[in-house]
Amino acid sequence: MKITVKTGVLIALIFVAIKLIFSFAHLSHGDIIPTVLINMFLLLSSISIGLYLHKKKEGFSQGNAMSDIKAGMTTGVSYGIVVVSFIYLFYAYINPGYIETMIQDKLVEYQKGLADPAMLKQIKASNEAFEILDAKQIYQEMENSTRATISAFSITTISMLGMILLSAFYSILVTIIFRKVLLRDIIAAHRNRSRE
8 A cells, every 4th residue: 555545544544533532522512613624634734744755755856746746636535535434424323413403503594584574585586486485385495405405425525525625735735845845955956966
């Protein structure tokens, strides 16, 4: 197994442990922002560490920017696959009540909005399909839509897309930082030796 894949999987397992600790110790109180930020930090860390270990194994003066980006993406995608698989299992089987809580929170917001005549008028104006429906029918449509969009599968899909995009961005960013700042002297020395 490549060092980049091992790094991604190992750091993903650290995230899994942190997410379970947060969940079972009730540290986040239903707020996903802390774990999302930790996830983003660990993704960046895994790409940085994976790229560093790849460059160390390959030779710091070897390779080009594209091979470095590819190594970073390999780490990021392996991290993402493990984390997203865990996220699906977590929301579908370990803590399915969280999804229902999110849905119920949205439904309470809808009820408040539909109870206000001015807001009801705005809701009807925002969607042509709602113009001929009464508040109860609109609520039913909104509930059906919410239940379809907030599920373990939809959260997993959005998480995977986000992680792929972040992996690409972080891989490019870390490669630039490594090549232009951290490894600049080593790469320049190698180029001077190859010219001689």
